Amino acid sequence: MAYRERVAADGLNDHRPDMDIDQVWADYLGSEKTKRQTLKPHDVVFYESDSANRLYELVSGTIMLYKLLPDGRRQVVEVLNSGDLFGLQYGEYYDCTAEALTNAEIRVLNRRDIEVSLGLQQHVGRCLSAKMESMHDHAMLLGRKSAMERVASFIMRMIPDRGTLDCPGPAGERDEKEIELSMTRQEIADYLGLTIETVSRSISELKRRGLIKIEKQDCILITRVCGICQITGMH
Amino acid sequence: MAYRERVAADGLNDHRPDMDIDQVWADYLGSEKTKRQTLKPHDVVFYESDSANRLYELVSGTIMLYKLLPDGRRQVVEVLNSGDLFGLQYGEYYDCTAEALTNAEIRVLNRRDIEVSLGLQQHVGRCLSAKMESMHDHAMLLGRKSAMERVASFIMRMIPDRGTLDCPGPAGERDEKEIELSMTRQEIADYLGLTIETVSRSISELKRRGLIKIEKQDCILITRVCGICQITGMH
DNA sequence: CGCGCCCTTGACCAGACTCAATATTAGTGG
């Protein structure tokens, strides 16, 4: 889930300082200091080992971060949604490549500007904490889940508010949801630590079991959300 | 590598604000506000889903963070060294369990105190950025590396300053290094996304190839560091 | 010395990978 949505969703108010972080953030973003940039699918924002001079906020669209091994093996390490920050490095160089999956809009931020404001630093800290939690989840997925569980977890990840601890269950009669993947099978495979064939087979198996329908390749109609949720390994 | 060592090691000075972050941090740690706690192996600092009221700094020793699936599968998501912060959550609850691997000392910090200081927030941001980078590396390991490559990468991780981009190579004549694992085979397996048998077999294979010698179970003498480095998949 | 824990090794098995063929989709130009 994107950072902004989560901020809105859960009640961490007792941790909030008196100042309104989001207002500080909004003020900064509204100032003259930020440039915007629009991206088309497969546009690269920065490459692994480029000098890490700037950081970015994803305004709209989807971006993936990936790393490569010398022999060409690829691991997609993050899939970002709007509100997420990226390109903030500890070291001197970017540790991964940032590539747009869809049309996207980003804001170019200045590390120095952010560093000197308490409100902005708080925002950054929150965003990074949220990312750490999803990296932990992803480590569990990559290290311990079967192919089927990985694909099911991936699908659940695209459905806001479902599969969480306080999942409200099916909204109405039908437990359906349509999602757009905006990733090719190869990209999904590289995100889930699988091969393209295994991803394809898992999706076909879900189709066979009547849990999903493929509308048009990167668009899936989930016919039984709870059914998918059951095979994520987490229930 | 632990955060503090990295701060010392690399030259990110152009990103540093005028104020000396480490001094701010030291002042805070020296104040009345922090309690200390000592841990024995297998002592638990907090459990997954406990209410996340405090955060911690590891002063000395080693701590691991892990997550469990309902059926008992475990994934160790982080192995911490001195200087690392942990227990800083975005959500309301801890997303993993923190358990000491060795005798350890930790400092109990107050989230509110840290949130209101720019200097401390900067320190936290740095620490989290460093962790994100190692999570990215670990995702690559879990998603794309073979068992042998994972074990070799794990061993290299224990040797400071080797295997990095600017690795100085063997220091003298002999390319040796002795390391203490302070983890059982099971814990290593859960960290690397393998089974205990596969870890054991990989280590035996390295022994057979003459790259390492087992001194006493959790103590390994690496006889050819560069040889290990060659099989991490990164060269 | 003996018990318990952890580690190692072997034999076998299964899930995921590889390679290869085919099918489907999306994009292009007539």
Place this chain on the structure above:
DNA sequence: CCACTAATATTGAGTCTGGTCAAGGGCGCG
């Protein structure tokens, strides 16, 4: 709008890496 092409996805057959199950070995500690 359709035919053609290139890119992407699916499916099948066979292989292999790593998992499972089971037995045995080593070490520390009482």
